[in-house]
Amino acid sequence: MITININEKEIRLDKPVTVLEAARTAGIKIPTLCAHELLEAYGGCRLCVVEVERMLKLQTACTLIAADGMVIRTKSEAISNARRSILEFLLINHPLDCPVCDKAGECELQDLVNKYGATAGRFKEEKRKVPESHEDRIFTRNMERCVLCTRCVRMCNDVQGASAINIVGRGGRSRMEPFSPTSFNCEYCGNCLTVCPVGAILSRPHLHSLRPWQIDKEVETICPYCGVGCSFVVQVRDESIKRVIPRFGFGLNNGLLCSRGRFGYEVTGSQERIKVPLVRIDGKLHQSTWDYALNLIADKLKDIRDTHGGSAIAGIASPRCTNEDNYVFQKFMRMACKTNNIDSISRIGFASAQRYFEDLLGQGITANIILGLKNSDIILVLGGDPTAVNPILGLSIRAAARNGTKIAVIGNAKGLERFKTLRIVPDIFKEAEVLEYLLTEIFRAKGLRGEKPALDRKIEGLSGKSLKIDIAGLAELKDVLLSGGSVSIVLGMDVVHRSRGHRILFAVAGITYLLEARLYLLSESSNEQGLIDMGCVPDMLPGGRPLVVGDFKKRFETVWKGTIPEKGGLTLMEIIEATKDKKIKVLYVMGENPVFNLPNTSYVKEALKSLDFLVVQDIFLTETAELADVVLPASGWSEKDGTYTNLERRIQLLRKAVNTPSSADDWRTISEISSKMGYEMHYPRAEDIMEEIATVSPLYKDLTYDEIEKGNCLWPYNGEPLRGVVSEIPAAEETFREYKEGLYLAPEKILFHSGTLSRRALALRKICPEPTLKIGTNHAEKLGLKEGDNVSVSTAQGSINVQVSIDTAIKDNKVLLGNNFEGRGVFSLLNYEIDPITKVPGIEGCEVTIEKI
Amino acid sequence: MFKETILKEIDDIKARYPDPKSALLPTLYIAQREFGWLSHEAMHVVAQSLNLPEAMVRGTASFYTMFKHKPMGRHLIQLCTNVSCMILGAERLVDFLKNRYSLEPNITTTDRRFSLVIMECIGACDRGPAMLVNTDFHDSLTEERIEEILEKYK
Known part of the structure; x- marks a missing residue:
């Protein structure tokens, strides 16, 4: 126990901390410029000077570790004089252009000068002149205002790990600059913006558009983009979101944001939003009224249900909608439409992988805390770049690497290039072999665990096969995994959407099981986990309760007052194929764009065209909505209350920030249609839906909004996870595939965009305006391609023109393209083959020709 | 990129230190020797060969006057x-x-x-x-x- 005395106040400390921290915990304020709670102590600005008895000079509180018996004063004439002088020095070069500076009103220098004086310097010398730089797409740099606290540089290096900026020059000529003095060319997380105490780095999208005191309200909510579910605050004025700001010390992101979270909020404020229901008359979509549109849908659905049965109806739910939306949606499909044909785009990865792992290893196996990554000794990353798919989770991996955790990458994870301990690149589409090799090696070294007989049998069976693999680094990777430390496995979906993806999933499950590892699944959308928990899957009721178990079904039927159809439903691609075969006649799509987001888009488009009736509920007129018979305007993320469940199964509150009278909450629209069809659903508020979920779902038992608001509502909340025992692990017939030397096209998840949603975020389009084809250095050289060349990318499915970007991290013969931009999505060029076990549309072996144009 | 022989030289320097960061100044000297001055390309190549952030390489190089930041005579x-x-x-x-x-x-x-x-x-x-x-x-x-x-x- 350390006892110190600050301003006559006795403070007891459990462990040695800095005087600054001790003062903060005791509620004593010490002014700082260079110190920041997320950054290491720096001792650069000297503003935090304090008097310490028996120490000759003033001491900087941020670097001084409190020792037992210290007597400290934070206020005295000498301290005030020192602070005034420091500020006067800072003002030598500061331009004092507060009236035109966007930071005014939230500027730390302004506040300090206001408090301690020295409003102008006595120095007569010319102030340093550095022209303001507007050359970057997003950031404005004003190095006259900079006080060289280096918070931005330390944030970028030590926390974000992008290391895109640094102090350049020395002495009086020091300034912060990115590598290219003009463009930042970085991850555009903007975390430098939030730590800059002055107006030296500003966001161009917000320049001269906002004063901090003009904000009407601030609403704490959850980011709509990826499955991490970061907390942030939206600032609203005139019913429009003006800015997203982080809240330090809050939420699992603790104030850090990524480019999508910070700059992607503009989507819901877009002018292109659908404002009224649209109904197809004579082949064209016409504006209509809510009453007409809803009656039309209800009548059509009732008609098809009664004449062809529920199996002629299918629904596609959305991982971007809230738990409440999805719960009501599946209840509507099951009870009103009498079908279990419910699935979502998550089938392509997350939902399938999660289901596979839960079947083998038990429910909740993927529900691991993101912060726990930092405590792992070894992190194995495969199937994607965590820093692009789930950037804030990626930061945890980078932080772990800095603390000595070994990072092993299989395949390509560009954002971890500088953080990895080792990386192996399997032959193209041969990850399964590598993982099976690792699994058998681990089995040979450690033996079986004997807890899950079916799993044990299959692992033993695998080890009988003789595997000959010769890949650089594989032996080292095996040794690292067997070195005895705690292992976390971060699995991206690139290895799940394969035609034999279940082999990879089994090997990962086996490794997880034998090493008792923690498993994390990367999740591209905000509510993929919630979607599954809510029962938007063809064979599960809410809470992950299998439809085939009669007891569960009866329990739901009692509460829902009706019968749930016996027959399990079709999965996503089966729905599309059944649509093509005219077995499904009506498709209800909530917040999804299958025409763009599924492989073999031309086939999907043909399938949807052959429907009798297509309903799309969305915020934009998407490629799918253009084919619909009725399009209903939906509320966007910032316009509704509800909950999201993130990839670690944390349930968090989404709060309504703006009002838009022209659209309706998805759940409200659906309950109205349901009631019109004779199955009554009445929920006054989203909270009432959660109340029902908390009674029926065994995982969300007794959950209330009040509880969620308090934070830390992690699954299973008061509930019981299901413990099943698998007796047999399904396997499919093996087919041997040989891949030639050519180039193969694969989808890429890029950092700056998310699906098709971010298309309407102007700032994100500024950062990344064009789709680019990523190609490795070797292949680019062979084809004579340079950065920025225009090429045509052709496969058996079609051809599109894009720019080339050379990526040094790509070491195999894959070329990557994202699926984000209008008419130029990678899925339009890819075909698929359904994995017989997971039902994932497998994308592999798609040969591609690249020609310069 | 550097020639094979130069890469070998850099590897030897890297082997002397536990952290590649420590090899930065000697490698910058090599780059200056090979390219004549520290152009953006030269600093990019240094960053690549040491797997260090480019901005850090530039920040370090710009601190020292013994590095040439523009083309110089023979x-x-x-x-x-x-x-x-x-x-x-x-x-x-x-x-x-x-x-x-x-x-x-x-x-x-x-x-x-x-x-x-x-x-x-x-x-x-x-x-x-x-x-x-x-x-x-x-x-x-x-x-x-x-x-x-x-x-x-x-």
Whole structure:
């Protein structure tokens, strides 16, 4: 126990901390410029000077570790004089252009000068002149205002790990600059913006558009983009979101944001939003009224249900909608439409992988805390770049690497290039072999665990096969995994959407099981986990309760007052194929764009065209909505209350920030249609839906909004996870595939965009305006391609023109393209083959020709 | 990118330190030797070969005056004009270089033979004026002597 005395106040400390921290915990304020709670102590600005008895000079509180018996004063004439002088020095070069500076009103220098004086310097010398730089797409740099606290540089290096900026020059000529003095060319997380105490780095999208005191309200909510579910605050004025700001010390992101979270909020404020229901008359979509549109849908659905049965109806739910939306949606499909044909785009990865792992290893196996990554000794990353798919989770991996955790990458994870301990690149589409090799090696070294007989049998069976693999680094990777430390496995979906993806999933499950590892699944959308928990899957009721178990079904039927159809439903691609075969006649799509987001888009488009009736509920007129018979305007993320469940199964509150009278909450629209069809659903508020979920779902038992608001509502909340025992692990017939030397096209998840949603975020389009084809250095050289060349990318499915970007991290013969931009999505060029076990549309072996144009 | 032999040299330097960061200054010297000056491309190549962030390489390189941040002539003259050398006539030598070779501080001659940088004290105050030509040290300079010395650098 350390006892110190600050301003006559006795403070007891459990462990040695800095005087600054001790003062903060005791509620004593010490002014700082260079110190920041997320950054290491720096001792650069000297503003935090304090008097310490028996120490000759003033001491900087941020670097001084409190020792037992210290007597400290934070206020005295000498301290005030020192602070005034420091500020006067800072003002030598500061331009004092507060009236035109966007930071005014939230500027730390302004506040300090206001408090301690020295409003102008006595120095007569010319102030340093550095022209303001507007050359970057997003950031404005004003190095006259900079006080060289280096918070931005330390944030970028030590926390974000992008290391895109640094102090350049020395002495009086020091300034912060990115590598290219003009463009930042970085991850555009903007975390430098939030730590800059002055107006030296500003966001161009917000320049001269906002004063901090003009904000009407601030609403704490959850980011709509990826499955991490970061907390942030939206600032609203005139019913429009003006800015997203982080809240330090809050939420699992603790104030850090990524480019999508910070700059992607503009989507819901877009002018292109659908404002009224649209109904197809004579082949064209016409504006209509809510009453007409809803009656039309209800009548059509009732008609098809009664004449062809529920199996002629299918629904596609959305991982971007809230738990409440999805719960009501599946209840509507099951009870009103009498079908279990419910699935979502998550089938392509997350939902399938999660289901596979839960079947083998038990429910909740993927529900691991993101912060726990930092405590792992070894992190194995495969199937994607965590820093692009789930950037804030990626930061945890980078932080772990800095603390000595070994990072092993299989395949390509560009954002971890500088953080990895080792990386192996399997032959193209041969990850399964590598993982099976690792699994058998681990089995040979450690033996079986004997807890899950079916799993044990299959692992033993695998080890009988003789595997000959010769890949650089594989032996080292095996040794690292067997070195005895705690292992976390971060699995991206690139290895799940394969035609034999279940082999990879089994090997990962086996490794997880034998090493008792923690498993994390990367999740591209905000509510993929919630979607599954809510029962938007063809064979599960809410809470992950299998439809085939009669007891569960009866329990739901009692509460829902009706019968749930016996027959399990079709999965996503089966729905599309059944649509093509005219077995499904009506498709209800909530917040999804299958025409763009599924492989073999031309086939999907043909399938949807052959429907009798297509309903799309969305915020934009998407490629799918253009084919619909009725399009209903939906509320966007910032316009509704509800909950999201993130990839670690944390349930968090989404709060309504703006009002838009022209659209309706998805759940409200659906309950109205349901009631019109004779199955009554009445929920006054989203909270009432959660109340029902908390009674029926065994995982969300007794959950209330009040509880969620308090934070830390992690699954299973008061509930019981299901413990099943698998007796047999399904396997499919093996087919041997040989891949030639050519180039193969694969989808890429890029950092700056998310699906098709971010298309309407102007700032994100500024950062990344064009789709680019990523190609490795070797292949680019062979084809004579340079950065920025225009090429045509052709496969058996079609051809599109894009720019080339050379990526040094790509070491195999894959070329990557994202699926984000209008008419130029990678899925339009890819075909698929359904994995017989997971039902994932497998994308592999798609040969591609690249020609310069 | 660097040639194979140079990469080998850098690997040897890297092997001396536990952290590749420590190899940065020696590698920057190699880059300067190979490319003549530290262009953006040169710093990019250094960053790549050490797997360090480019911005950090540039930040470090820009701190030191012994790195060339713009193209220079074949021979770099660094002349001291601090107090001792100044008293002993260094400023006359600056004028002489201007008249004789059209060489001014921070300028490269049009034939790219010489670049001149005025530098701070090089510790030869007892034998000033002093200068460095590339890495060769010369002291007790006079107009005649400086011409004689520079004739050796073509």
